[in-house]
Amino acid sequence: MxxxxxxxxxxxxxxxxxxxxxxxxxxxxxxxxxxxxxxxxxxxxxxxxxxxxxxxxxxxxxxxxxxxxxxxxxxxxxxxxxxxxxxxxxxxxxxxxxxxxxxxxxxxxxxxxxxxxxxxxxxxxxxxxxxxxxxxxxxxxxxxxxxxxxxxxxxxxxxxxxxxxxxxxxxxxxxxxxxxxxxxxxxxxxxxxxxxxxxxxxxxxxxxxxxxxxxxxxxxxxxxxxxxxxxxxxxxxxxxxxxxxxxxxKDGLYFEMARHANAMAARLQSGLKAKGWKLWVDSPTNQVFPIVPDSLKPQIDAVCHYEDWCPADGPGYTIIRFVTCFNTEKSDVDGLLAALPTL
Amino acid sequence: MxxxxxxxxxxxxxxxxxxxxxxxxxxxxxxxxxxxxxxxxxxxxxxxxxxxxxxxxxxxxxxxxxxxxxxxxxxxxxxxxxxxxxxxxxxxxxxxxxxxxxxxxxxxxxxxxxxxxxxxxxxxxxxxxxxxxxxxxxxxxxxxxxxxxxxxxxxxxxxxxxxxxxxxxxxxxxxxxxxxxxxxxxxxxxxxxxxxxxxxxxxxxxxxxxxxxxxxxxxxxxxxxxxxxxxxxxxxxxxxxxxxxxxxxKDGLYFEMARHANAMAARLQSGLKAKGWKLWVDSPTNQVFPIVPDSLKPQIDAVCHYEDWCPADGPGYTIIRFVTCFNTEKSDVDGLLAALPTL
Amino acid sequence: MxxxxxxxxxxxxxxxxxxxxxxxxxxxxxxxxxxxxxxxxxxxxxxxxxxxxxxxxxxxxxxxxxxxxxxxxxxxxxxxxxxxxxxxxxxxxxxxxxxxxxxxxxxxxxxxxxxxxxxxxxxxxxxxxxxxxxxxxxxxxxxxxxxxxxxxxxxxxxxxxxxxxxxxxxxxxxxxxxxxxxxxxxxxxxxxxxxxxxxxxxxxxxxxxxxxxxxxxxxxxxxxxxxxxxxxxxxxxxxxxxxxxxxxxKDGLYFEMARHANAMAARLQSGLKAKGWKLWVDSPTNQVFPIVPDSLKPQIDAVCHYEDWCPADGPGYTIIRFVTCFNTEKSDVDGLLAALPTL
Amino acid sequence: MxxxxxxxxxxxxxxxxxxxxxxxxxxxxxxxxxxxxxxxxxxxxxxxxxxxxxxxxxxxxxxxxxxxxxxxxxxxxxxxxxxxxxxxxxxxxxxxxxxxxxxxxxxxxxxxxxxxxxxxxxxxxxxxxxxxxxxxxxxxxxxxxxxxxxxxxxxxxxxxxxxxxxxxxxxxxxxxxxxxxxxxxxxxxxxxxxxxxxxxxxxxxxxxxxxxxxxxxxxxxxxxxxxxxxxxxxxxxxxxxxxxxxxxxKDGLYFEMARHANAMAARLQSGLKAKGWKLWVDSPTNQVFPIVPDSLKPQIDAVCHYEDWCPADGPGYTIIRFVTCFNTEKSDVDGLLAALPTL
Structure with missing residues (x-):
């Protein structure tokens, strides 16, 4: 899974x-x-x-x-x-x-x-x-x-x-x-x-x-x-x-979910940085945009669903996108981080 | 209600x-x-x-x-x-x-x-x-x-x-x-x-x-x-x-609901006829179109939600519409029929 | 011609x-x-x-x-x-x-x-x-x-x-x-x-x-x-x-031409009436609409360009249209009238 | 004029x-x-x-x-x-x-x-x-x-x-x-x-x-x-x-006019170059695009109708456009060239 x-x-x-x-x-x-x-x-x-x-x-x-x-x-x-x-x-x-x-x-x-x-x-x-x-x-x-x-x-x-x-x-x-x-x-x-x-x-x-x-x-x-x-x-x-x-x-659920999604994205973003990943922008919301070497793509594909965003400036690199939401668990983030390689 | x-x-x-x-x-x-x-x-x-x-x-x-x-x-x-x-x-x-x-x-x-x-x-x-x-x-x-x-x-x-x-x-x-x-x-x-x-x-x-x-x-x-x-x-x-x-x-629910709606409409249509109501068309599906004197409208309004369809041919008459669906109960039809006046 | x-x-x-x-x-x-x-x-x-x-x-x-x-x-x-x-x-x-x-x-x-x-x-x-x-x-x-x-x-x-x-x-x-x-x-x-x-x-x-x-x-x-x-x-x-x-x-040419076109149409309309033709409307402008038996169409086709307007009420009859303009001569009208049959 | x-x-x-x-x-x-x-x-x-x-x-x-x-x-x-x-x-x-x-x-x-x-x-x-x-x-x-x-x-x-x-x-x-x-x-x-x-x-x-x-x-x-x-x-x-x-x-007038317009533009283009004017592109057709200092614009405005095309790369410069056509005379080109300043 x-x-x-x-x-x-x-x-x-x-x-x-x-x-x-x-x-x-x-x-x-x-x-x-x-x-x-x-x-x-x-x-x-x-x-x-x-x-x-x-x-x-x-x-x-x-x-x-x-x-x-x-x-x-x-x-x-x-x-x-x-x-x-x-x-x-x-x-x-x-x-x-x-x-x-x-x-x-x-x-x-x-x-x-x-x-x-x-x-x-x-x-x-x-x-x-x-x-x-x-x-x-x-x-x-x-x-x-x-x-x-x-x-x-x-x-x-x-x-x-x-x-x-x-x-x-x-x-x-x-x-x-x-x-x-x-x-x-x-x-x-x-x-x-x-x-x-x-x-x-x-x-x-x-x-x-x-x-x-x-x-x-x-x-x-x-x-x-x-x-x-x-x-x-x-x-x-x-x-x-x-x-x-x-x-x-009526009870703030909307913002509660959004804060949660942002927190999960921030956790993922920090984790990626700690693993040496480069980011396209330093996102303050629920989308995270790593710049990855194309050679790494099969390894990422193997562990998660994400999206190719656009070609990066340097040849052989792509900007990809991870998105979190109300239903993203801390364990999902930590699991993903554990499964992704260090750069 | x-x-x-x-x-x-x-x-x-x-x-x-x-x-x-x-x-x-x-x-x-x-x-x-x-x-x-x-x-x-x-x-x-x-x-x-x-x-x-x-x-x-x-x-x-x-x-x-x-x-x-x-x-x-x-x-x-x-x-x-x-x-x-x-x-x-x-x-x-x-x-x-x-x-x-x-x-x-x-x-x-x-x-x-x-x-x-x-x-x-x-x-x-x-x-x-x-x-x-x-x-x-x-x-x-x-x-x-x-x-x-x-x-x-x-x-x-x-x-x-x-x-x-x-x-x-x-x-x-x-x-x-x-x-x-x-x-x-x-x-x-x-x-x-x-x-x-x-x-x-x-x-x-x-x-x-x-x-x-x-x-x-x-x-x-x-x-x-x-x-x-x-x-x-x-x-x-x-x-x-x-x-x-x-x-x-997958299990025929779609047609089961439709048959039910049609049956409820047929029941309503027969009941209305029995009460002397005139119909615009003899509908074989889930919509029923009585022709009612405008003077009757307040009494109908008092007991049910329905829609004005269009003016009838004769002055002082309107074609109205009753619609049934999967959630229309026999008791709703019978209750409505009981509540409506005989013509 | x-x-x-x-x-x-x-x-x-x-x-x-x-x-x-x-x-x-x-x-x-x-x-x-x-x-x-x-x-x-x-x-x-x-x-x-x-x-x-x-x-x-x-x-x-x-x-x-x-x-x-x-x-x-x-x-x-x-x-x-x-x-x-x-x-x-x-x-x-x-x-x-x-x-x-x-x-x-x-x-x-x-x-x-x-x-x-x-x-x-x-x-x-x-x-x-x-x-x-x-x-x-x-x-x-x-x-x-x-x-x-x-x-x-x-x-x-x-x-x-x-x-x-x-x-x-x-x-x-x-x-x-x-x-x-x-x-x-x-x-x-x-x-x-x-x-x-x-x-x-x-x-x-x-x-x-x-x-x-x-x-x-x-x-x-x-x-x-x-x-x-x-x-x-x-x-x-x-x-x-x-x-x-x-x-x-600037010098009234626009209205002069229109008056001329209308006059030519009126001359044509009167002439057609005099010949027993029926008209769809009694036009006060430059369009004239005779109602003609379809059997007459070949004869009309032979002498002039005009347009079929729409079917007339009676079967076998068509409303046709003649239009005049600034360049329609009195001799054109009289020539057309002479060339068309009496009804 | x-x-x-x-x-x-x-x-x-x-x-x-x-x-x-x-x-x-x-x-x-x-x-x-x-x-x-x-x-x-x-x-x-x-x-x-x-x-x-x-x-x-x-x-x-x-x-x-x-x-x-x-x-x-x-x-x-x-x-x-x-x-x-x-x-x-x-x-x-x-x-x-x-x-x-x-x-x-x-x-x-x-x-x-x-x-x-x-x-x-x-x-x-x-x-x-x-x-x-x-x-x-x-x-x-x-x-x-x-x-x-x-x-x-x-x-x-x-x-x-x-x-x-x-x-x-x-x-x-x-x-x-x-x-x-x-x-x-x-x-x-x-x-x-x-x-x-x-x-x-x-x-x-x-x-x-x-x-x-x-x-x-x-x-x-x-x-x-x-x-x-x-x-x-x-x-x-x-x-x-x-x-x-x-x-x-039918007799080649279309291409004859176009050749004339092109020739007039070429004459103008050469003349401008000879006067030291810079051009945006070296046009082979009937449009000529000089790059002119904005300070020169009033002098050009005084002698001819033309169009501002777009700002040039350097500040203070504009690309303008001269266009010739079938009705542009050699004397118009020569007159314009004579009236424009040398750069």
Whole structure:
């Protein structure tokens, strides 16, 4: 039996979430999210965000949430500024473009973050009316490489966006691990205040599926249900999402799981360093990115599931990815470390 | 406590389906449907369809399955022939049009069915290259009004489509109740043989969510995963769909539930007739459509959840809809009948 | 040599328009419509419309102007209310749907007009958030069957739209003949005031090509150039459109040609009646629609070019269409009348 | 009066083209390109291409031709490989993405060309089904920086594409100048043989407007008129395009004009070098790209129209562009050279 470090969606739901689903399964509820569970979960999220006017919408998955929000917020001639390494640019089969919008790529570094000074030349160049109009900046927290935005960084980005009439949208597929990270100083309330919309990812942190989109900018809230339905993002048995988010958020389970996943990743990261492994980035969240010689790959394959991330700079080296989650045990980490060779 | 007859997605999953989900929740599985449960469920479906070459794809919901299949199968200038009363035309916020395809509406009668002679004038008119090219006929079994296609009807439609180079796609959101109906003489194997693609609806028959799309036409099978991902229809924890469809189909639970739902609807329908109620159609499946005087509505509202379907022909009358499902008890039907007035 | 009555785009430009193009051809102008001719033509149009705040945009053809305006004005989940017989619904290969918007068809009568009471049930039905949101009413003047809106009719429609937060967009591909008709009591200023946007068709009234879109609603004016470019509707040598519209409008040539076309059509219509021909509608513009026995078709084919319009109510009869234009001579009309049989 | 070197679409049509249009203006022709001029021009093009099975389609402008062809050729999940500096990527307001297709950018050098070894890593990376499927390679001849493909280069690219099941589409907006260049060894027949589709640009070489798309791959030919109409690319008075292309191609006028434009550019380029000006690339066609100190810009502005191309590598320097065309006189070049300062 190999150790499972391939990703944070290899297990179903946290037992408490599953229990909540089971308990409510046969009680009978109205469809499409028009139920009391969704109402309560939305209220909980608005409270946590200290944003009573926020519109909260539950969707099923991350790719879907990204393109639905972008399609809802933009006009046809408007484009999205995003990191070249972002999930929307490189892992979603052109879903944003399929809704008609061009992604204007920022060449982000290994941390996957976007900074105002990287957006400026894009704005400058796109004053020309023969190009799309940059209108929305998409970032992720944690980023694709597991890094987190600081409050100072997000504030700077937010101010820049507001000065330049740009919307700021944050992909929160791994928001739990970001906010639970030691490197983080942001709160949900900060996110609601500094972005126009963001989402709280459930799929990668203990739910069967589900993302909670928080639209704090009132100008973007209207008619959202219609586009959600049009794009296939409305779950008929919508209360399943409300039940899960209530279970995740009412007693802090969501952040507890994320802290656990981060702690397991930190333990793995330290252990690898102790064994002489090099890392691509020093990740403060639940993803760990060793740089390994290709010759070592068969030995790693033999003991665990993981993912090839991308070729490393030097020839003969690959960046690989280990991911932890709510269900990663300390014994899994220690077992993996014991099974991996020293470099 | 009101009786619940509003729809067939008011309850979660059948207990056996839920157990299967719970048992497998923490065992660890690869994502995106690349797991053993999906493989086994696909094999099961290919067997039931007697169609070893069929491509089986799991998607999350009905609207999503409809537009994803249509977008995958058609070229930009091709249109969909569908009943004016079809779900894709009137209940999905223009999802098909949002993928760029025009719906060419057939004025279907109360039974919601399409017949070759209704398609012919559309083909005739659209020979003109200034109009879209009709390329796919979309039908549903059961139809929106709960009626089922006979083998003779589907064979005639299939032959017509093949003669005229039209694809035939069947929306099977309520396929369980259709195939389990006493009025039905079709099998899954017939559907695989007579259509180019169809789906076996899970959401409305005992699953938390999930539709199994069966693409029997090899020309339509390529690259389907990519468009499914692009349109947000890939579940990260894809095995959840495989687990559910295996539980639904391996021991006949799927058809057992459908037969039960149909029997409950038949009981309700007979009971209503006995009380002097008029029906819009004589439904052989799990939807019952009484025509009620508007003055009666408050009394009905007081005892049950149901849906207003559409205005009836006569002024002051409305067609309403009662729906049964796997979780409708005989006592619910009898209780409702007792609570409703005689006409 | 057969008489040419097939349509109003069978000839190039009016000689004065062509001269203007020839004179300016080699003088050198900046591209994309950023030239003095376009500026002057726009000013002329704003003056004629008594609407100094109007945004005027030149596009190349009618289909293009229809879908570009609709795509620019609507959000993805919004639909277009239009006559089933409208050009956008039945002659443009689903161009509106290709931009993602559903057309909600009004069953218009032979006159092709839409009335508020026909829109009301559509609004009523589409309150349901599982349907597209009706947001724009599209009409044409003249309509597809050559009829014109009266000021009273357009005012009623405009008021209804404003009360119900609907945009009103008028397809003016044949606006010249509509405004020049004896049945008309509308002015360009009325159109600018009563609609949100409309266009002055050049292609069907003496230009090589070109439509002048007048957007009087300031909320719809922003960024129009970008979407025009994105949808291929910007002419590189944009001054060609400005030169033509200046030539058409500065001395009344546009309306003079339209009056002539209408007069020729009236002469033809009277002549046909005198010969015992039946007409589908009594057209006040440049299209004439006889109802002819199919047995007569070979005789008509032998003497002129015309178009089959649609089957007539009675079997064995077809509605055909004759169209006149700026270049139709009185001798053409009289010659055709002489050549056609008496009924 | 300033010298006009801003672009090759600053003048209308060559006098011979304009005469042809004038002569045929009032003779009466059937619409939509179904006329004898279009037929003859298509036959002429098929002959020049030595490709009797080619489908020839006339469209109005370059952006339109690019996105219409791409939308016609691709399925929704397929992407376009193109140079980052290509017109479709940076000058068309995201028109390709507006049809739903992602552009996979190749980082081309100053010459703007794509080579097989630059496509390989894109194919490698996109084997992953979570990314779009690269399916079409788009190149331009001349490129955006005025360079031309050699027969060896295009052959290598063509072979690579065929080996990897990629379509090859060539943007020929400036094909005249490319084929007329001294650096060129390709013929129209080579293009028809080595690409799947390409177009012969009229707008930038002596026509009022118009591009002739040549689809040599039979698999891409079907139903093209319908998508052309859907995307607004059908000219009602379609013979205007046939008349122009016949005039351009029947006696070699097209290549004569291109040779002239190239000669004028070469004269300008040599003259600038003689005055000590530095050039970004040594252009063999009708575009010249000097690198000028920003301090010099006011002096250049005072004597001519040109375009800022992009910032040069060194700070304080800009790459600017001069363009010649059929109507550029030797005296214009010499006058400009005399008026510009020595560096």
């Amino acid at each position: 190999k150790y499972l470090f391939r990703n944070d969606y290899s297990f179903g739901a946290h037992p408490k979430v599953l229990s909540a689903l089971a308990e409510t399964s046969l009680e009978g509820n109205v469809g499409y999210g028009d139920d009391a569970y969704c109402d309560r979960a939305k209220a909980l999220i608005r409270d946590l965000c200290q944003c009573p006017q926020a519109e909260v919408q539950f969707l099923i998955g991350g790719t879907q949430t990204n393109f639905t929000a972008i399609a809802a917020f933009l006009r046809p001639w408007e484009g999205v500024v995003a990191a070249d390494s972002s999930h929307i640019n490189g892992h979603e089969v052109g879903a944003v473009e399929a809704t008609g919008h061009k992604i204007l790529q920022v060449c982000a570094g290994a941390d996957g973050k976007i900074r105002p000074e990287q957006i400026e030349p894009i704005l400058e160049r796109h004053r020309d009316e023969h190009l799309v109009k940059p209108r929305l900046v998409e970032i992720a927290d944690a980023t694709e490489s597991g890094m987190v935005y600081t409050k100072a960084e997000l504030t700077a980005l937010s101010e820049f966006c507001r000065e330049h009439d740009l919307l700021l949208f944050l992909d929160g597929a791994r928001l739990g691990c970001a906010l639970a990270s030691g490197a983080n100083d942001l709160t949900l309330a900060d996110l609601a205040r500094l972005t126009d919309a963001f989402y709280i990812g459930g799929t990668k942190n203990g739910a069967l599926m589900g993302e909670a989109l928080v639209i704090s900018n009132p100008a973007l809230q209207g008619d959202f249900f219609r586009i959600k339905k049009q794009l296939g993002a409305v779950l008929a048995k919508g209360w399943l999402l409300g039940v899960q988010f209530e279970a995740l958020l | 009101k009786y619940l007859f509003r729809n067939d997605y008011s309850f979660g999953a059948h207990p056996k389906v839920l157990s299967a989900l719970a048992e497998t929740s923490l065992e660890g599985n690869v994502g995106y449907g690349d797991d053993a449960y999906c493989d086994r469920a696909k094999a099961l479906i290919r067997d039931l369809c007697q169609c070893p070459q069929a491509e089986v794809q799991f998607l999350i919901g009905g609207t999503q399955t409809n537009f994803t299949a249509i977008a995958a199968f058609l070229r930009p200038w091709e249109g969909v022939v569908a009943a004016d009363s079809s779900h894709i035309n009137g209940h999905e916020v223009g999802a098909v049009e949002a993928t760029g395809h025009k719906i060419l509406q057939v004025c279907a009668g109360a039974d919601g069915k399409i017949r070759p002679e209704q398609i012919e004038p559309i083909l005739e008119r659209h020979r003109d290259e200034h109009l879209v090219k009709p390329r796919l006929v979309e039908i549903a079994d059961a139809t929106e009004s709960g009626m089922v296609y006979t083998k003779a009807e589907l064979t005639a439609l299939s032959e017509f489509c093949r003669e005229h180079d039209l694809l035939l796609f069947l929306d099977g959101a309520r396929l369980g109740c259709a195939l389990a109906s006493g009025a039905n003489d079709l099998t899954l194997a017939d559907l695989a043989r007579l259509t180019d693609a169809f789906y076996i609806g899970g959401t409305k028959n005992g699953a938390l969510m999930g539709e199994a799309l069966v693409i029997s036409n090899p020309a339509l099978q390529g690259d389907f995963f990519r468009i499914k991902k692009q349109l947000g229809a890939v579940l990260a924890k894809g095995w959840l769909l495989g687990v559910q469809f295996e539980a639904l189909l | 057969k008489y040419l009555f097939r349509n109003d785009y069978s000839f190039g430009a009016h000689p004065k328009v062509l001269s203007a193009l020839a004179e300016t051809s080699l003088e050198g102008n900046v591209g994309y419509g950023d030239d003095a001719y376009c500026d002057r033509a726009k000013a002329l149009i704003r003056d004629l419309c008594q609407c100094p705040q109007a945004e005027v945009q030149f596009l190349i053809g009618g289909t293009q102007t229809n879908f570009t305006a609709i795509a620019a004005f609507l959000r993805p989940w919004e639909g277009v209310v239009a006559a089933d017989s409208s050009h956008i619904n039945g002659h443009e290969v689903g161009a509106v749907e290709a931009t993602g918007h559903k057309i909600l068809q009004v069953c218009a009568g032979a006159d092709g007009k839409i009335r508020p009471e026909q829109i009301e049930p559509i609004l009523e039905r589409h309150r349901d958030e599982h349907l597209v949101k009706p947001r724009l009413v599209e009409i044409a003047d003249a309509t597809e069957s050559g009829m014109v809106y009266t000021k009273a009719e357009l005012t009623a429609l405009s008021e209804f739209c404003r009360e119900h937060d609907l945009l009103l967009f008028l397809d003016g591909a044949r606006l010249g003949c509509a405004l020049a008709s004896g049945a008309n009591d509308l002015t360009l200023a009325d159109l600018a005031r009563l609609t949100d946007a409309f266009y002055i068709g050049g292609t069907k009234n003496g230009a090589l090509m070109g439509e002048a879109l007048v957007i009087s609603n300031p909320a719809l004016q922003g960024d129009f150039f970008r979407i025009k470019k994105q949808l291929g509707a910007v002419l590189a040598k944009g001054w060609l459109l400005g030169v033509q519209f200046e030539a058409l409008l | 300033k010298y006009l070197f801003r672009n090759d679409y600053s003048f209308g049509a060559h006098p011979k083209v304009l005469s042809a249009l004038a002569e045929t203006s009032l003779e009466g022709n059937v619409g939509y390109g179904d006329d004898a001029y279009c037929d003859r021009a298509k036959a002429l093009i098929r002959d020049l291409c030595q490709c009797p099975q080619a489908e020839v389609q006339f469209l109005i402008g370059g952006t339109q031709t690019n996105f219409t062809a791409i939308a016609a050729f691709l399925r929704p999940w397929e992407g376009v490989v193109a140079a980052d500096s290509s017109h479709i990527n940076g000058h068309e307001v995201g028109a390709v993405e507006a049809t739903g297709h992602k552009i996979l950018q190749v980082c081309a050098g100053a010459d703007g060309k794509i080579r097989p070894e630059q496509i390989e890593p894109i194919l490698e990376r996109h084997r992953d089904e979570h990314l779009v499927k690269p399916r079409l390679v788009e190149i331009a001849d001349a490129t955006e920086s005025g360079m031309v493909y050699t027969k060896a280069e295009l052959t290598a690219l063509s072979e690579f594409c065929r080996e990897h099941d990629l379509l090859l589409f060539l943007d020929g907006a400036r094909l005249g100048c490319a084929l007329a260049s001294g650096a060129n060894d390709l013929t129209l027949a080579d293009l028809a043989r080595l690409t799947d589709a390409f177009y012969i640009g009229g707008t930038k070489n002596g026509a009022l407007m118009g591009e002739a798309l040549v689809i040599s791959n039979p698999a891409l030919q079907g139903d093209f008129f319908r998508i052309k109409k859907q995307l607004g690319a059908v000219l009602a008075k379609g013979w205007l395009l046939g008349v122009q292309f016949e005039a351009l191609l």
